[in-house]
Amino acid sequence: MIRIDSVTKRYPDGTVAVDRLSLEIPDRSITVFVGPSGCGKTTTLRMINRMVEPSEGRILLDGADIQAQPVNTLRRSMGYVIQNAGLFQHRTIIDNIATVPRLLGWSKQRARSRAAELMERVGLDSALAKRYPYQLSGGQQQRVGVARALAADPPVLLMDEPFSAVDPVVRKGLQDELLRIQGELGKTIVFVTHDIDEAIKLGTMVAVMRTGGHLAQFAPPAELLTDPADAFVEDFLGADRGIRRLSFFPSADLELQTAPIVAIDADATRLGARATADAPYLLVTDLDGRPLGWGEPGALTAGSIRPEQLVSYGRPFVPGKDSLRAALDGSVLSPTGWAVAVDGEGRAVGVVSQQVIGAAIRTAHAEGRDDAKVGG
Numbered sequence: 001m002i003r004i005d006s007v008t009k010r011y012p013d014g015t016v017a018v019d020r021l022s023l024e025i026p027d028r029s030i031t032v033f034v035g036p037s038g039c040g041k042t043t044t045l046r047m048i049n050r051m052v053e054p055s056e057g058r059i060l061l062d063g064a065d066i067q068a069q070p071v072n073t074l075r076r077s078m079g080y081v082i083q084n085a086g087l088f089q090h091r092t093i094i095d096n097i098a099t100v101p102r103l104l105g106w107s108k109q110r111a112r113s114r115a116a117e118l119m120e121r122v123g124l125d126s127a128l129a130k131r132y133p134y135q136l137s138g139g140q141q142q143r144v145g146v147a148r149a150l151a152a153d154p155p156v157l158l159m160d161e162p163f164s165a166v167d168p169v170v171r172k173g174l175q176d177e178l179l180r181i182q183g184e185l186g187k188t189i190v191f192v193t194h195d196i197d198e199a200i201k202l203g204t205m206v207a208v209m210r211t212g213g214h215l216a217q218f219a220p221p222a223e224l225l226t227d228p229a230d231a232f233v234e235d236f237l238g239a240d241r242g243i244r245r246l247s248f249f250p251s252a253d254l255e256l257q258t259a260p261i262v263a264i265d266a267d268a269t270r271l272g273a274r275a276t277a278d279a280p281y282l283l284v285t286d287l288d289g290r291p292l293g294w295g296e297p298g299a300l301t302a303g304s305i306r307p308e309q310l311v312s313y314g315r316p317f318v319p320g321k322d323s324l325r326a327a328l329d330g331s332v333l334s335p336t337g338w339a340v341a342v343d344g345e346g347r348a349v350g351v352v353s354q355q356v357i358g359a360a361i362r363t364a365h366a367e368g369r370d371d372a373k374v375g376g
């Protein structure tokens with residue numbers, strides 16, 4: 001665990017970049033520092049590996065003051081990833097990744113075989129090994145940066161806006177990959193970003209900082225969205241706070257109806273009986289059970305069902321995997337107001353109305369408030 005204990009950084013020109021910051025960064029999880037430009041995020045991160053020395057206060061790693069360790073030993077226990085990856089342009093990808101193991105005295109062969117293993121872990125094709133950084137896309141270069149930081153298997157990973165320079169689609173891929181790697185390797189990751197959505201997606205804990213190097217709030221993302229500490233945090237979280245919070249509630253408990261699901265080869269003359277006042281539409285599936293669209297029983301009664309009689313079913317959700325937000329989104333996108341639930345193979349397993357989703361949201365909010373109280 002990393003403990004930041006009343007740390008202040010005053011640069012020689014008098015700028016106070018970080019002001020009496022205290023917090024504990026839990027082991028084997030992702031802690032995100034987020035805040036507007038110039039609020040002291042990078043300075044905080046760099047104090048953890050002593051690229052910047054605090055003016056006051058202490059930073060403890062597993063209970064020991066980091067000042068007591070030789071800087072090189074400390075940095076070896078901390079991988080460091082920056083925006084634009086910061087790769088060595090004159091070295092191949094494999095040699096970039098092997099840099100730290102080589103510095104540690106590993107043989108060339110062992111360092112390269114470790115590098116090859118890491119390329120696979122971060123999702124880089126082995127065919128890229130012999131290329132130079134300029135021959136890779138921005139997203140690929142970032143993956144190399146992550147692989148390089150992981151090469152010597154440090155327990156801590158410091159990441160400074162690592163995904164800020166890539167487009168939103170690549171960025172989402174990199175974020176998902178980081179979560180997967182974190183799940184597999186259990187590193188202690190300290191991550192700096194100015195993007196609150198990235199912080200909420202990645203963070204186990206999120207430290208919101210404000211200009212002047214002050215800590216505005218330190219909390220798990222769901223708690224930030226529920227209980228912003230003040231107007232600054234609320235404003236920084238931005239719009240749709242309530243909807244975004246639904247991402248933290250599972251959809252597994254939603255009560256699904258199966259009666260309105262019919263296969264396309266069903267006898268259309270008897271479909272009327274399947275619709276109820278409560279569920280006036282029928283979800284028509286193909287012969288494998290995959291949804292095709294909604295139909296009104298009245299419009300489907302003339303012989304067999306034809307696909308052109310159906311309307312879009314929006315975007316389905318997977319109960320247990322997706323959140324209440326996905327279920328609500330599915331119901332909003334569906335012209336009938338009913339969301340379609342599918343299994344991992346995309347087969348319809350049920351449908352659920354907006355009313356039922358609304359009730360689940362109210363219950364989740366009520367329980368969430370109780371949880372927050374129990375948790376202090």
Ligand SMILES: Nc1ncnc2c1ncn2[C@@H]1O[C@H](COP(=O)(O)OP(=O)(O)OP(=O)(O)O)[C@@H](O)[C@H]1O
Nearest residue numbers: 011013015017036037038039040041042043044194
């Ligand atoms: N070497 C330095 N000398 C003087 N002031 C500095 C120095 N480095 C940073 N600062 C100032 O300290 C404050 C915090 O900077 P820092 O880079 O930590 O912020 P940040 O939150 O990471 O910003 P950004 O998101 O823009 O990267 C800023 O006002 C910055 O101008």
